[in-house]
Amino acid sequence: MSEIKRVTTRSLQEMKRLGIRISALTAYDATMARLFDSARIDVILVGDSVANVVQGRSTTLPVTLDEIIYHTLAVTRGVERAMVVADMPFMTYQVRADEAFRNAGRIMKETDASAVKLEGGIEQAEGVRRMTAAGIPVMGHLGLQPQSIHQYGGYRPRGTNPEEAAKIITDAVALEEAGAFGIVLEKVPADLARQITERLTIPTIGIGAGPHCDGQILVYSDMLGLTLDFNPRFVRRYETFAERTTEAVKRYVQDIRDGAFPNESESY
Ligand code: KIV
Numbered sequence: 001m002s003e004i005k006r007v008t009t010r011s012l013q014e015m016k017r018l019g020i021r022i023s024a025l026t027a028y029d030a031t032m033a034r035l036f037d038s039a040r041i042d043v044i045l046v047g048d049s050v051a052n053v054v055q056g057r058s059t060t061l062p063v064t065l066d067e068i069i070y071h072t073l074a075v076t077r078g079v080e081r082a083m084v085v086a087d088m089p090f091m092t093y094q095v096r097a098d099e100a101f102r103n104a105g106r107i108m109k110e111t112d113a114s115a116v117k118l119e120g121g122i123e124q125a126e127g128v129r130r131m132t133a134a135g136i137p138v139m140g141h142l143g144l145q146p147q148s149i150h151q152y153g154g155y156r157p158r159g160t161n162p163e164e165a166a167k168i169i170t171d172a173v174a175l176e177e178a179g180a181f182g183i184v185l186e187k188v189p190a191d192l193a194r195q196i197t198e199r200l201t202i203p204t205i206g207i208g209a210g211p212h213c214d215g216q217i218l219v220y221s222d223m224l225g226l227t228l229d230f231n232p233r234f235v236r237r238y239e240t241f242a243e244r245t246t247e248a249v250k251r252y253v254q255d256i257r258d259g260a261f262p263n264e265s266e267s268y
Contacts (some may be wrong), residue, residue, distance in 0.1 A: 022215025121171020
């Protein structure tokens with residue numbers, strides 16, 4: 001595969017075909033997005049996890065379309081290569097397919113995102129069909145759907161019994177048929193993710209879905225160890241920035257108290 005200048009739906013399709021794993025992270029601002037892009041991440045998701053990471057909320061439900069548009073604009077300003085996907089917030093696509101279509105259109109028109117993502121399967125197929133017919137690439141999201149957390153009553157893995165697993169497979173096929181270019185699989189058994197990945201021609205991106213997906217995504221603050229109180233088994237921490245940040249700020253506070261900052265060379 002030749003060097004990708006800008007990751008597109010076609011590049012992701014090609015990566016699946018060639019067996020090249022897709023890397024993805026969330027981001028919500030230009031500074032982090034620029035760093036991830038320079039590290040050659042393939043996909044940056046402006047997730048509605050902005051609710052937890054940035055807004056300090058306990059669920060993703062309160063995020064608004066305007067907030068996603070604001071954060072997506074910031075992210076796209078920091079990105080040259082990665083594909084930027086914007087999450088559709090709760091209740092911006094569930095009511096009617098035409099409303100979903102219009103809201104996806106707002107994201108595409110008012111930001112530089114290349115695609116939108118939404119949760120749900122067959123019940124969203126009509127909206128997905130309308131969006132893709134109008135040139136809006138859509139990523140699906142199956143398995144654990146955080147916008148349905150009150151209905152589930154918790155964050156347990158999904159698809160662990162035969163009925164739930166069969167529904168997830170049906171939903172995945174329906175999304176592909178409706179034109180989705182990829183599907184996030186969240187917190188499902190590795191073997192179910194493998195079956196779906198083998199069955200679909202579009203890439204699957206896993207989070208807590210085992211090693212057989214075509215790609216992997218994590219929420220960046222978990223991956224970098226910025227959060228201390230969220231430790232599901234699927235998160236691998238590549239850094240310990242919570243401790244390191246607290247230590248750095250403690251030294252800064254101490255230097256100010258001691259009159260050691262700023263020194264002469266840091267002054268005019
Ligand atoms: O909002 C988000 O961060 C997500 C990922 C967990 C896939 O949807």
